[in-house]
Amino acid sequence: MxxxxxxxxxxxxxxxxxPIRRLRPRGKREVVVPKYLWLVAAAAVAYLTTGIGGLVAAxxxxxxxxxxxxxxxxxxxxxxxxxxxxxxLGGVIDELRAGAHPAQAAEGAAQDTPAPxxxxxxxxxxxxxxxxxxxxxxxxxxxxxxxPAVAQLAKAWHVSAKHGVALADVLDATRRDLDQRAAFARxxxxxxxxxxxxxxxxxxxxxFGVLLGEISGAKPFHVLTGTTAGQCLLVLGAVFLAAGxxxxxxxxxxxx
Numbered sequence: 031m032x033x034x035x036x037x038x039x040x041x042x043x044x045x046x047x048x049p050i051r052r053l054r055p056r057g058k059r060e061v062v063v064p065k066y067l068w069l070v071a072a073a074a075v076a077y078l079t080t081g082i083g084g085l086v087a088a089x090x091x092x093x094x095x096x097x098x099x100x101x102x103x104x105x106x107x108x109x110x111x112x113x114x115x116x117x118x119l120g121g122v123i124d125e126l127r128a129g130a131h132p133a134q135a136a137e138g139a140a141q142d143t144p145a146p147x148x149x150x151x152x153x154x155x156x157x158x159x160x161x162x163x164x165x166x167x168x169x170x171x172x173x174x175x176x177x178p179a180v181a182q183l184a185k186a187w188h189v190s191a192k193h194g195v196a197l198a199d200v201l202d203a204t205r206r207d208l209d210q211r212a213a214f215a216r217x218x219x220x221x222x223x224x225x226x227x228x229x230x231x232x233x234x235x236x237x238f239g240v241l242l243g244e245i246s247g248a249k250p251f252h253v254l255t256g257t258t259a260g261q262c263l264l265v266l267g268a269v270f271l272a273a274g275x276x277x278x279x280x281x282x283x284x285x286x
Contacts, residue, residue, distance in 0.1 A: 080254070083261030087268030094272035098279045104175070105215070105283055111147055111175040112212045118143035118151050119183075119205040126198040133158035146173050150180055154187070165191070179208055215284050222282035229278040233271055 076088040121139030126132065133155045140151035150173060157167040168184035186204040190197040243250035254260040 080264070081256075081261055083264040084255060086265050090265070090268045090272050094275055098275060101279060102283070108175045109212055109215050112179050112208055114144050115147035115150060115176060115179055115183075116205050116208040116212065118147050119201050119208070122151065123198050123202050123205065126201070131158075132197060146175055149173065150176060150183070154183075182207065218282075218284045226278065226282050229275065229282075233275055236267060236271065 072088070072092075073085060077085045080087070118139045121142060122132075122135045125135030125138055130138070136151045136155035136158065140148045140155060143151055150168070150171060153167055153171055154164050157164045165184045165188040168180050168187065171180055173180055182204055183201075186200045187197070189195055190200045240250050240254070252260075254264045
């Protein structure tokens, strides 16, 4: 009861942001709340409603959700970067077969290729123009999203320089391989939509189980938040749920 009264008082005394925005400069009238304040508020609510066990369980689930979302964004960005590099290599190959110098071909293709793939082609063009070691430049290039693709590109350039194979043909083989890897990653992602949805439903089922128990009068929420055994079970259940979500993420996605 006291907690509800405190929350009601906080809502009543919550400051209006419109006067603060008017006093700010025209370009900076949006009030940005620091992320750590939201984190502290969420932790306080979790502790007041579910105890220390609920706080630990919420922290475990939040960390897992953040890691899963971050990994998903990285895989998506990696696929897009790989496809961009493949398109850029297509431009390089066309220029080479038209008789252009490798530096000129890579520089021309880099202008129409978005980062970070464009940065790879620019580095290759600059090194080729100066007569440097392109294989070494690409190997030492720091591009986390394109690390496997850049390593493969460096090997292709090395094969062309060492064995005298036409650079356009070697780069064309590399481009086809990158296309196949990106297409395979997208195909796996699309086919795993069903299993991911099933995993999401299974992850939410414990919450509905607790709600159903409350409706039927079993009072599982009181057991989970008001007893030592319930607090331990709450943390253990969150750990198992987080492990299941992470494992599902690992087996339903593939890196390009």
